[in-house]
Amino acid sequence: MTRDPAWLTDELDELKREHLFRSRRVVEPVAPGHSRVNGQELVDFSANDYLGLARDPRLAKAAEGAPAGAGASPLVSGRSPQYCRLEESLAAFEQTEAALLFPSGFAANLGTITALIGPDDAVFSDHRNHASLIDGCRLCRAQLHIYHHNSLDQLGRQLAETADARRRLIITDGLFSMDGSIAPLAQLSDLAEDFDAMLLVDEAHATGTLGQSGRGSCELLGVDQHVTLRIGTLSKAVGAAGGFVAGSRALIDYLWHHARTQVFSTAIPPATCAAAALGLQLIDEEPQRRHHLAQLGSRLRQHLTGLQLETSSEDGPIVPVILGSASAAVEASLLLAQHGHFVPAIRPPSVPAGTARLRISLSAAHTDNDIDRLVQALELVSAREVTTHE
Ligand SMILES: *Cc1c(COP(=O)(O)O)cnc(C)c1O
Numbered sequence: 001m002t003r004d005p006a007w008l009t010d011e012l013d014e015l016k017r018e019h020l021f022r023s024r025r026v027v028e029p030v031a032p033g034h035s036r037v038n039g040q041e042l043v044d045f046s047a048n049d050y051l052g053l054a055r056d057p058r059l060a061k062a063a064e065g066a067p068a069g070a071g072a073s074p075l076v077s078g079r080s081p082q083y084c085r086l087e088e089s090l091a092a093f094e095q096t097e098a099a100l101l102f103p104s105g106f107a108a109n110l111g112t113i114t115a116l117i118g119p120d121d122a123v124f125s126d127h128r129n130h131a132s133l134i135d136g137c138r139l140c141r142a143q144l145h146i147y148h149h150n151s152l153d154q155l156g157r158q159l160a161e162t163a164d165a166r167r168r169l170i171i172t173d174g175l176f177s178m179d180g181s182i183a184p185l186a187q188l189s190d191l192a193e194d195f196d197a198m199l200l201v202d203e204a205h206a207t208g209t210l211g212q213s214g215r216g217s218c219e220l221l222g223v224d225q226h227v228t229l230r231i232g233t234l235s236k237a238v239g240a241a242g243g244f245v246a247g248s249r250a251l252i253d254y255l256w257h258h259a260r261t262q263v264f265s266t267a268i269p270p271a272t273c274a275a276a277a278l279g280l281q282l283i284d285e286e287p288q289r290r291h292h293l294a295q296l297g298s299r300l301r302q303h304l305t306g307l308q309l310e311t312s313s314e315d316g317p318i319v320p321v322i323l324g325s326a327s328a329a330v331e332a333s334l335l336l337a338q339h340g341h342f343v344p345a346i347r348p349p350s351v352p353a354g355t356a357r358l359r360i361s362l363s364a365a366h367t368d369n370d371i372d373r374l375v376q377a378l379e380l381v382s383a384r385e386v387t388t389h390e
Helices: 006-017 057-063 074-078 081-094 105-116 131-140 152-160 185-194 249-258 270-285 288-305 326-338 368-389
Strands: 027-031 034-037 040-044 098-102 122-126 143-147 168-173 198-202 229-233 243-247 318-324 356-361
Touching (some): 105 168, 105 249, 122 131, 270 288
Antiparallel strands (some): 098 243, 318 356
Protein backbone atom coordinates (compact mmCIF):
# COMPACT_ATOMS: atom_id res chain seq x y z
CA MET A 1 0.00 0.00 0.00
CA THR A 2 1.17 3.54 -0.70
CA ARG A 3 1.64 5.94 2.18
CA ASP A 4 -0.54 9.07 2.30
CA PRO A 5 1.32 12.38 2.58
CA ALA A 6 0.70 14.14 5.93
CA TRP A 7 -1.10 17.11 4.35
CA LEU A 8 -3.83 14.82 3.05
CA THR A 9 -5.00 13.63 6.48
CA ASP A 10 -4.55 17.17 7.86
CA GLU A 11 -6.89 18.52 5.18
CA LEU A 12 -9.51 15.88 5.88
CA ASP A 13 -9.28 16.50 9.64
CA GLU A 14 -9.83 20.17 9.04
CA LEU A 15 -12.97 19.49 7.00
CA LYS A 16 -14.31 17.42 9.89
CA ARG A 17 -13.53 20.12 12.44
CA GLU A 18 -15.40 22.70 10.37
CA HIS A 19 -18.45 20.49 9.78
CA LEU A 20 -17.59 20.46 6.09
CA PHE A 21 -16.78 16.78 5.68
CA ARG A 22 -19.31 15.20 3.34
CA SER A 23 -20.44 11.65 3.92
CA ARG A 24 -21.33 9.35 1.03
CA ARG A 25 -24.94 8.28 0.95
CA VAL A 26 -26.58 5.42 -0.87
CA VAL A 27 -29.92 6.57 -2.27
CA GLU A 28 -32.43 4.13 -3.77
CA PRO A 29 -35.75 5.08 -5.32
CA VAL A 30 -38.74 3.53 -3.51
CA ALA A 31 -41.74 5.48 -4.82
CA PRO A 32 -42.22 8.75 -6.72
CA GLY A 33 -40.63 11.48 -4.60
CA HIS A 34 -39.53 8.99 -1.92
CA SER A 35 -36.07 7.47 -1.49
CA ARG A 36 -34.32 5.10 0.83
CA VAL A 37 -31.29 7.02 2.10
CA ASN A 38 -28.74 4.83 3.88
CA GLY A 39 -31.58 2.42 4.58
CA GLN A 40 -34.09 5.01 5.89
CA GLU A 41 -37.14 5.83 3.78
CA LEU A 42 -37.59 9.59 3.38
CA VAL A 43 -39.56 12.04 1.27
CA ASP A 44 -36.81 13.18 -1.07
CA PHE A 45 -36.35 16.96 -1.37
CA SER A 46 -32.75 16.65 -2.56
CA ALA A 47 -32.94 15.81 -6.25
CA ASN A 48 -33.02 17.89 -9.43
CA ASP A 49 -35.60 15.47 -10.86
CA TYR A 50 -38.08 18.36 -10.94
CA LEU A 51 -40.75 16.67 -13.02
CA GLY A 52 -40.36 13.16 -11.64
CA LEU A 53 -39.17 11.91 -15.04
CA ALA A 54 -35.79 10.47 -14.00
CA ARG A 55 -37.56 7.53 -12.36
CA ASP A 56 -40.42 7.30 -14.85
CA PRO A 57 -40.47 3.71 -16.17
CA ARG A 58 -41.35 5.01 -19.65
CA LEU A 59 -37.89 6.58 -19.93
CA ALA A 60 -36.21 3.33 -18.89
CA LYS A 61 -38.34 1.54 -21.47
CA ALA A 62 -37.36 4.05 -24.18
CA ALA A 63 -33.69 3.28 -23.49
CA GLU A 64 -34.25 -0.47 -23.51
CA GLY A 65 -32.46 -2.35 -26.24
CA ALA A 66 -30.44 0.65 -27.44
CA PRO A 67 -26.64 0.47 -27.13
CA ALA A 68 -25.29 1.51 -23.70
CA GLY A 69 -22.18 3.09 -25.22
CA ALA A 70 -21.56 5.30 -28.27
CA GLY A 71 -18.05 3.99 -28.90
CA ALA A 72 -16.57 7.24 -30.22
CA SER A 73 -16.78 11.00 -30.12
CA PRO A 74 -19.55 12.57 -32.22
CA LEU A 75 -17.13 13.88 -34.87
CA VAL A 76 -15.67 10.42 -35.45
CA SER A 77 -18.48 7.86 -35.35
CA GLY A 78 -20.45 8.40 -32.13
CA ARG A 79 -23.34 10.30 -33.73
CA SER A 80 -26.01 7.58 -33.64
CA PRO A 81 -29.55 7.89 -35.09
CA GLN A 82 -30.82 8.40 -31.51
CA TYR A 83 -28.26 11.21 -31.10
CA CYS A 84 -29.41 12.92 -34.32
CA ARG A 85 -33.05 12.62 -33.33
CA LEU A 86 -32.29 14.12 -29.93
CA GLU A 87 -30.51 17.09 -31.54
CA GLU A 88 -33.55 17.66 -33.74
CA SER A 89 -36.01 17.30 -30.84
CA LEU A 90 -33.99 19.77 -28.81
CA ALA A 91 -33.91 22.40 -31.56
CA ALA A 92 -37.68 21.96 -32.02
CA PHE A 93 -38.33 22.15 -28.29
CA GLU A 94 -36.10 25.19 -27.83
CA GLN A 95 -37.40 26.81 -31.03
CA THR A 96 -33.88 27.49 -32.26
CA GLU A 97 -32.32 26.70 -35.64
CA ALA A 98 -30.09 24.04 -34.16
CA ALA A 99 -28.81 22.33 -31.03
CA LEU A 100 -25.58 20.59 -30.06
CA LEU A 101 -25.10 17.82 -27.51
CA PHE A 102 -22.37 17.48 -24.88
CA PRO A 103 -21.57 14.65 -22.44
CA SER A 104 -22.95 16.76 -19.56
CA GLY A 105 -24.13 20.25 -18.73
CA PHE A 106 -20.79 20.87 -17.05
CA ALA A 107 -18.98 19.91 -20.26
CA ALA A 108 -21.34 22.10 -22.32
CA ASN A 109 -20.41 25.15 -20.25
CA LEU A 110 -16.66 24.50 -20.27
CA GLY A 111 -16.54 23.65 -23.97
CA THR A 112 -18.76 26.50 -25.12
CA ILE A 113 -17.18 29.32 -23.15
CA THR A 114 -13.65 28.30 -24.13
CA ALA A 115 -14.68 28.01 -27.79
CA LEU A 116 -16.36 31.42 -27.93
CA ILE A 117 -13.74 33.60 -26.27
CA GLY A 118 -10.01 33.72 -25.63
CA PRO A 119 -7.16 35.94 -24.44
CA ASP A 120 -8.15 39.02 -26.49
CA ASP A 121 -11.69 39.01 -25.13
CA ALA A 122 -13.61 39.94 -22.01
CA VAL A 123 -16.08 37.83 -20.03
CA PHE A 124 -18.64 39.07 -17.49
CA SER A 125 -19.87 36.58 -14.95
CA ASP A 126 -22.46 36.84 -12.16
CA HIS A 127 -20.88 36.29 -8.76
CA ARG A 128 -23.26 33.39 -8.04
CA ASN A 129 -22.87 31.53 -11.32
CA HIS A 130 -22.57 27.75 -11.26
CA ALA A 131 -19.12 26.16 -10.81
CA SER A 132 -19.05 24.96 -14.43
CA LEU A 133 -19.51 28.55 -15.68
CA ILE A 134 -16.82 29.78 -13.29
CA ASP A 135 -14.41 27.11 -14.49
CA GLY A 136 -15.21 27.98 -18.12
CA CYS A 137 -14.33 31.61 -17.37
CA ARG A 138 -11.04 30.58 -15.78
CA LEU A 139 -10.09 28.24 -18.58
CA CYS A 140 -10.89 30.59 -21.49
CA ARG A 141 -8.16 33.09 -20.46
CA ALA A 142 -10.29 36.10 -21.36
CA GLN A 143 -10.17 39.18 -19.11
CA LEU A 144 -12.54 38.21 -16.28
CA HIS A 145 -15.09 40.62 -14.78
CA ILE A 146 -17.22 39.28 -11.95
CA TYR A 147 -20.28 41.37 -11.08
CA HIS A 148 -22.34 41.23 -7.87
CA HIS A 149 -25.36 38.99 -8.06
CA ASN A 150 -27.77 40.48 -10.63
CA SER A 151 -26.05 43.91 -10.44
CA LEU A 152 -26.90 45.62 -13.73
CA ASP A 153 -25.16 48.85 -12.68
CA GLN A 154 -21.86 47.16 -12.07
CA LEU A 155 -22.13 45.11 -15.25
CA GLY A 156 -22.96 48.28 -17.22
CA ARG A 157 -19.82 49.97 -15.89
CA GLN A 158 -17.68 46.94 -16.71
CA LEU A 159 -19.05 46.84 -20.25
CA ALA A 160 -18.41 50.57 -20.70
CA GLU A 161 -14.78 50.09 -19.61
CA THR A 162 -13.96 47.22 -21.97
CA ALA A 163 -14.74 48.70 -25.38
CA ASP A 164 -11.35 47.58 -26.68
CA ALA A 165 -11.96 43.88 -26.14
CA ARG A 166 -12.24 41.83 -29.36
CA ARG A 167 -15.35 39.91 -28.22
CA ARG A 168 -17.44 40.20 -25.09
CA LEU A 169 -19.54 37.53 -23.44
CA ILE A 170 -22.00 37.99 -20.56
CA ILE A 171 -22.71 34.79 -18.65
CA THR A 172 -25.52 34.13 -16.23
CA ASP A 173 -27.55 31.34 -14.72
CA GLY A 174 -31.23 31.76 -15.59
CA LEU A 175 -32.47 30.26 -12.34
CA PHE A 176 -29.71 30.33 -9.71
CA SER A 177 -29.33 26.94 -8.10
CA MET A 178 -28.30 27.94 -4.58
CA ASP A 179 -30.87 30.62 -3.82
CA GLY A 180 -33.63 30.06 -6.36
CA SER A 181 -33.40 33.61 -7.74
CA ILE A 182 -34.04 34.42 -11.41
CA ALA A 183 -31.68 36.63 -13.47
CA PRO A 184 -33.04 39.98 -14.81
CA LEU A 185 -32.82 38.67 -18.36
CA ALA A 186 -34.68 41.48 -20.14
CA GLN A 187 -32.25 44.06 -18.75
CA LEU A 188 -29.26 41.80 -19.37
CA SER A 189 -30.25 41.30 -22.99
CA ASP A 190 -30.70 45.08 -23.40
CA LEU A 191 -27.20 45.63 -22.02
CA ALA A 192 -25.81 42.95 -24.31
CA GLU A 193 -27.45 44.63 -27.28
CA ASP A 194 -26.30 48.14 -26.27
CA PHE A 195 -22.70 47.02 -25.90
CA ASP A 196 -22.68 44.52 -28.76
CA ALA A 197 -21.87 41.66 -26.37
CA MET A 198 -22.98 38.02 -26.53
CA LEU A 199 -25.31 36.72 -23.81
CA LEU A 200 -25.15 33.13 -22.57
CA VAL A 201 -27.92 31.88 -20.28
CA ASP A 202 -27.53 28.60 -18.38
CA GLU A 203 -31.01 27.08 -18.13
CA ALA A 204 -29.95 23.97 -16.16
CA HIS A 205 -32.63 24.34 -13.45
CA ALA A 206 -35.20 26.12 -15.61
CA THR A 207 -35.58 23.78 -18.60
CA GLY A 208 -38.87 21.99 -18.06
CA THR A 209 -39.77 24.01 -14.96
CA LEU A 210 -40.20 27.64 -16.05
CA GLY A 211 -42.01 29.29 -18.95
CA GLN A 212 -45.35 28.62 -20.61
CA SER A 213 -44.05 25.62 -22.56
CA GLY A 214 -41.17 24.74 -20.22
CA ARG A 215 -38.34 26.27 -22.26
CA GLY A 216 -36.97 27.98 -19.17
CA SER A 217 -36.22 31.39 -17.72
CA CYS A 218 -35.71 33.01 -21.15
CA GLU A 219 -39.22 32.00 -22.16
CA LEU A 220 -40.62 33.10 -18.79
CA LEU A 221 -39.14 36.57 -19.25
CA GLY A 222 -39.83 36.75 -22.99
CA VAL A 223 -36.20 37.02 -24.15
CA ASP A 224 -35.56 33.70 -25.88
CA GLN A 225 -35.19 35.43 -29.25
CA HIS A 226 -32.74 37.96 -27.76
CA VAL A 227 -30.05 35.84 -26.11
CA THR A 228 -27.10 34.57 -28.16
CA LEU A 229 -27.24 31.06 -26.76
CA ARG A 230 -28.89 28.94 -24.12
CA ILE A 231 -27.20 26.05 -22.39
CA GLY A 232 -29.12 23.32 -20.67
CA THR A 233 -28.87 19.89 -19.20
CA LEU A 234 -30.77 16.69 -19.89
CA SER A 235 -29.97 15.49 -16.36
CA LYS A 236 -32.41 17.56 -14.32
CA ALA A 237 -36.07 18.03 -15.33
CA VAL A 238 -35.58 16.07 -18.57
CA GLY A 239 -34.76 13.01 -16.46
CA ALA A 240 -31.78 11.52 -18.38
CA ALA A 241 -28.19 12.77 -18.79
CA GLY A 242 -26.16 15.02 -21.07
CA GLY A 243 -25.80 18.71 -21.84
CA PHE A 244 -26.83 20.87 -24.79
CA VAL A 245 -26.47 24.25 -26.45
CA ALA A 246 -29.39 25.76 -28.38
CA GLY A 247 -28.78 28.59 -30.82
CA SER A 248 -28.41 29.61 -34.44
CA ARG A 249 -27.22 27.20 -37.14
CA ALA A 250 -23.96 29.19 -37.51
CA LEU A 251 -23.26 29.10 -33.78
CA ILE A 252 -23.87 25.36 -33.59
CA ASP A 253 -21.69 24.71 -36.66
CA TYR A 254 -18.91 26.73 -35.05
CA LEU A 255 -19.17 24.88 -31.73
CA TRP A 256 -19.28 21.52 -33.54
CA HIS A 257 -15.73 22.27 -34.69
CA HIS A 258 -14.36 24.13 -31.68
CA ALA A 259 -15.97 22.97 -28.42
CA ARG A 260 -13.29 20.68 -27.08
CA THR A 261 -15.43 18.92 -24.46
CA GLN A 262 -17.66 17.78 -27.32
CA VAL A 263 -14.94 17.07 -29.91
CA PHE A 264 -12.70 15.08 -27.56
CA SER A 265 -15.24 13.19 -25.47
CA THR A 266 -17.33 10.14 -26.30
CA ALA A 267 -20.84 10.92 -27.51
CA ILE A 268 -23.86 10.43 -25.23
CA PRO A 269 -24.86 6.75 -25.52
CA PRO A 270 -27.83 5.90 -27.78
CA ALA A 271 -29.82 4.50 -24.80
CA THR A 272 -29.45 7.79 -22.92
CA CYS A 273 -30.36 9.80 -26.04
CA ALA A 274 -33.55 7.77 -26.45
CA ALA A 275 -34.53 8.35 -22.82
CA ALA A 276 -33.77 12.09 -23.06
CA ALA A 277 -35.82 12.46 -26.25
CA LEU A 278 -38.82 10.92 -24.50
CA GLY A 279 -38.26 13.19 -21.47
CA LEU A 280 -38.48 16.23 -23.77
CA GLN A 281 -41.59 14.87 -25.43
CA LEU A 282 -43.25 14.36 -22.03
CA ILE A 283 -42.41 17.93 -20.97
CA ASP A 284 -44.44 18.95 -24.02
CA GLU A 285 -47.26 16.46 -23.63
CA GLU A 286 -47.71 16.57 -19.86
CA PRO A 287 -47.74 20.27 -18.90
CA GLN A 288 -49.66 19.32 -15.74
CA ARG A 289 -46.30 18.22 -14.28
CA ARG A 290 -44.85 21.72 -14.32
CA HIS A 291 -48.17 23.25 -13.27
CA HIS A 292 -48.30 20.96 -10.24
CA LEU A 293 -44.65 21.80 -9.48
CA ALA A 294 -45.40 25.54 -9.58
CA GLN A 295 -48.40 25.07 -7.32
CA LEU A 296 -46.28 23.11 -4.78
CA GLY A 297 -43.77 25.99 -4.83
CA SER A 298 -46.43 28.58 -4.02
CA ARG A 299 -47.86 26.38 -1.29
CA LEU A 300 -44.46 25.95 0.37
CA ARG A 301 -43.49 29.63 0.07
CA GLN A 302 -46.83 30.71 1.46
CA HIS A 303 -46.38 28.45 4.51
CA LEU A 304 -42.80 29.61 5.01
CA THR A 305 -43.72 33.29 5.23
CA GLY A 306 -45.44 32.42 8.52
CA LEU A 307 -42.24 30.94 9.97
CA GLN A 308 -39.26 33.00 11.03
CA LEU A 309 -36.96 31.56 8.41
CA GLU A 310 -35.01 33.38 5.69
CA THR A 311 -35.98 32.14 2.24
CA SER A 312 -36.53 33.40 -1.34
CA SER A 313 -39.78 34.59 -2.80
CA GLU A 314 -39.14 33.85 -6.48
CA ASP A 315 -40.81 31.28 -8.72
CA GLY A 316 -39.19 27.98 -9.46
CA PRO A 317 -38.63 24.62 -7.81
CA ILE A 318 -35.71 25.58 -5.53
CA VAL A 319 -36.53 26.93 -2.08
CA PRO A 320 -33.56 27.75 0.17
CA VAL A 321 -33.80 28.18 3.94
CA ILE A 322 -30.74 30.17 5.00
CA LEU A 323 -29.42 29.30 8.45
CA GLY A 324 -25.91 30.79 8.54
CA SER A 325 -23.41 28.40 10.03
CA ALA A 326 -22.51 25.06 8.51
CA SER A 327 -23.28 23.31 11.79
CA ALA A 328 -26.77 24.87 12.02
CA ALA A 329 -27.53 23.68 8.49
CA VAL A 330 -26.27 20.16 9.20
CA GLU A 331 -28.26 19.94 12.44
CA ALA A 332 -31.42 21.16 10.74
CA SER A 333 -30.97 18.61 7.98
CA LEU A 334 -30.59 15.84 10.59
CA LEU A 335 -33.68 17.04 12.42
CA LEU A 336 -35.71 16.94 9.20
CA ALA A 337 -34.42 13.44 8.46
CA GLN A 338 -35.63 12.30 11.88
CA HIS A 339 -39.08 13.46 10.79
CA GLY A 340 -38.94 11.67 7.45
CA HIS A 341 -37.63 14.33 5.05
CA PHE A 342 -34.42 14.37 3.06
CA VAL A 343 -33.39 18.03 2.70
CA PRO A 344 -29.65 18.46 2.16
CA ALA A 345 -27.53 21.03 3.99
CA ILE A 346 -25.62 23.20 1.51
CA ARG A 347 -22.36 24.47 2.95
CA PRO A 348 -19.32 26.42 1.79
CA PRO A 349 -17.72 26.30 -0.73
CA SER A 350 -21.03 25.71 -2.56
CA VAL A 351 -22.35 28.91 -0.94
CA PRO A 352 -20.49 31.86 0.67
CA ALA A 353 -19.30 31.40 4.28
CA GLY A 354 -21.98 32.36 6.80
CA THR A 355 -24.85 31.53 4.42
CA ALA A 356 -25.08 27.74 4.87
CA ARG A 357 -28.61 26.61 4.19
CA LEU A 358 -31.13 23.91 3.64
CA ARG A 359 -32.05 23.57 -0.01
CA ILE A 360 -35.50 22.22 -0.69
CA SER A 361 -35.82 20.91 -4.24
CA LEU A 362 -39.42 20.31 -5.18
CA SER A 363 -40.62 17.73 -7.67
CA ALA A 364 -43.88 17.11 -9.49
CA ALA A 365 -43.70 13.71 -7.77
CA HIS A 366 -44.46 15.39 -4.41
CA THR A 367 -47.99 15.85 -3.08
CA ASP A 368 -49.62 18.68 -1.14
CA ASN A 369 -49.46 16.44 1.89
CA ASP A 370 -45.67 16.01 1.47
CA ILE A 371 -45.34 19.81 1.57
CA ASP A 372 -47.58 20.22 4.61
CA ARG A 373 -45.64 17.59 6.55
CA LEU A 374 -42.34 19.20 5.58
CA VAL A 375 -43.61 22.55 6.84
CA GLN A 376 -44.53 20.98 10.20
CA ALA A 377 -40.95 19.74 10.54
CA LEU A 378 -39.58 23.13 9.46
CA GLU A 379 -41.55 24.70 12.31
CA LEU A 380 -39.28 22.75 14.65
CA VAL A 381 -36.21 24.12 12.84
CA SER A 382 -37.63 27.62 13.13
CA ALA A 383 -38.33 27.19 16.86
CA ARG A 384 -34.80 25.97 17.42
CA GLU A 385 -33.30 28.88 15.45
CA VAL A 386 -35.22 31.34 17.59
CA THR A 387 -34.00 29.77 20.85
CA THR A 388 -30.36 29.52 19.73
CA HIS A 389 -30.35 33.19 18.71
CA GLU A 390 -31.72 34.39 22.04
C1 LIG B 1 -26.33 20.99 -12.77
C2 LIG B 1 -25.84 22.20 -13.44
C3 LIG B 1 -24.95 22.12 -14.51
C4 LIG B 1 -24.32 20.83 -14.91
O1 LIG B 1 -25.20 19.96 -15.53
P1 LIG B 1 -24.84 18.40 -15.56
O2 LIG B 1 -25.58 17.89 -16.73
O3 LIG B 1 -25.31 17.85 -14.27
O4 LIG B 1 -23.36 18.30 -15.72
C5 LIG B 1 -24.60 23.28 -15.18
N1 LIG B 1 -25.09 24.47 -14.79
C6 LIG B 1 -25.92 24.60 -13.75
C7 LIG B 1 -26.44 25.94 -13.37
C8 LIG B 1 -26.30 23.47 -13.03
O5 LIG B 1 -27.09 23.60 -11.99
